[in-house]
Amino acid sequence: MASPKPVGKATPMVGGVLTFILFGIHRLFVGQIYSRSEAMSLVKALSDSSLYFGAAIASASATILALMLTMLGMMHNSSADIGIWLFKRVRMIAWFATISLCSAVALLTFSSIPIGEFEDIPTNWYVLSYYAIATLMAVLAGLLVTSILLILGAVRYLVNRLAPEVE
Numbered sequence: 001m002a003s004p005k006p007v008g009k010a011t012p013m014v015g016g017v018l019t020f021i022l023f024g025i026h027r028l029f030v031g032q033i034y035s036r037s038e039a040m041s042l043v044k045a046l047s048d049s050s051l052y053f054g055a056a057i058a059s060a061s062a063t064i065l066a067l068m069l070t071m072l073g074m075m076h077n078s079s080a081d082i083g084i085w086l087f088k089r090v091r092m093i094a095w096f097a098t099i100s101l102c103s104a105v106a107l108l109t110f111s112s113i114p115i116g117e118f119e120d121i122p123t124n125w126y127v128l129s130y131y132a133i134a135t136l137m138a139v140l141a142g143l144l145v146t147s148i149l150l151i152l153g154a155v156r157y158l159v160n161r162l163a164p165e166v167e
Helices: 010-030 036-077 085-109 125-163
Strands: none
Touching: 010 036, 036 085, 036 125, 085 125
16 A cells, blocks of 8 residues: 655645634624724624634534543554654644644633723724734634645545545
8 A cells, every 4th residue: 555645734824824814804894993983893893703713622622632642542542553744743733733722812801801891091002902802813723724735634644544435
């Protein structure tokens, strides 16, 4: 059986960067803020959706970490020659999932600030808050897409290694 060629890191990274750019551009166009009331309403709307988004990213990242442990166990128990590439890929996936999980916790913490409850806050605070939340959401989207594409490459490699040959 011919040795399967590992997929490089470039494709997942490109996917993550493109997701970040597309998500970021969308948020920048939506976030054209001209007044304090607009800024406050945009931050409130974005905070509400970012709570759901952050929880979904945190859940996905924790699941990915658990699945990487399962994959490591399967690789360890396999009689096939897995190769160092897959172990390095699993390590990279674990790092991306951990960064995503920690960033999601930061987003959840930041998004849970009661936006409309404060008096005498300068307008630029709301504008900066909007862009901070939007940027963090774009980063998280990019990290998740990168993680998923890294997993796809690892799974394809592992299946090619372990699958019986089809004639």
